């Protein structure tokens with residue numbers, strides 16, 4: 621891994637102040653009590669497969685103890701009329717990745733990926749070893765919501781203009797924007813990790829990766845996060861989001877959230893209270 625440059629470290633330090641703790645974030649995403657009485661069809665289940673490697677066993681035990689992903693899975697199950705079950709499976713894969721398989725309706729999140737994200741934060745030198753797991757879990761929640769975006773696109777047969785990978789990022793960021801500044805901290809954590817990885821992305825050989833570059837994904841997520849809640853981010857530095865781009869980000873966020881809401885509306889349970897009570 622290439623060291624993060626000095627200028628980038630300063631920038632990451634600024635981003636760090638924007639990211640909030642996962643405890644505050646997960647509390648903001650609770651489903652209103654009226655929703656919990658509703659029955660559901662398809663459900664989202666979280667499972668943890670046995671890991672051979674000791675540190676992944678520790679990670680698995682920690683995730684199971686915290687039940688953060690279970691809380692998000694339950695919220696999404698309550699929110700949507702899902703046509704079938706979706707399994708979110710944490711596994712030791714032998715490689716670092718997360719992906720969705722429509723054939724089995726399964727989202728796989730490799731322990732290796734969460735560990736890599738933790739190391740990204742750790743080696744950025746702006747997050748302490750103690751804090752890095754919290755940042756990794758925040759980014760991991762975004763990864764889960766991104767993969768869920770793929771699942772919803774498939775199961776709801778949602779039309780996609782442009783790259784599906786960008787659409788999945790837009791769906792994840794829009795969901796988080798429903799929770800306001802607190803849950804948007806998760807989107808900022810993911811953006812923060814992409815900013816770090818963009819530092820060494822350019823030295824890797826070109827690949828067939830369907831994702832936009834880490835730099836592009838960072839900018840797009842940051843732009844939508846800012847645009848959805850501009851009054852909360854008045855002090856966002858020029859290096860992260862140039863002043864000239866801010867009006868465009870507000871306009872873009874409105875456009876994207878309107879598109880996401882319109883597309884998912886027919887599949888949402890809580891018509892009367894608005895989506896998750898946040899509208």
Ligand SMILES: [Zn+2]
Pocket residue numbers: 766767770785788
């Ligand atoms: Zn994807």
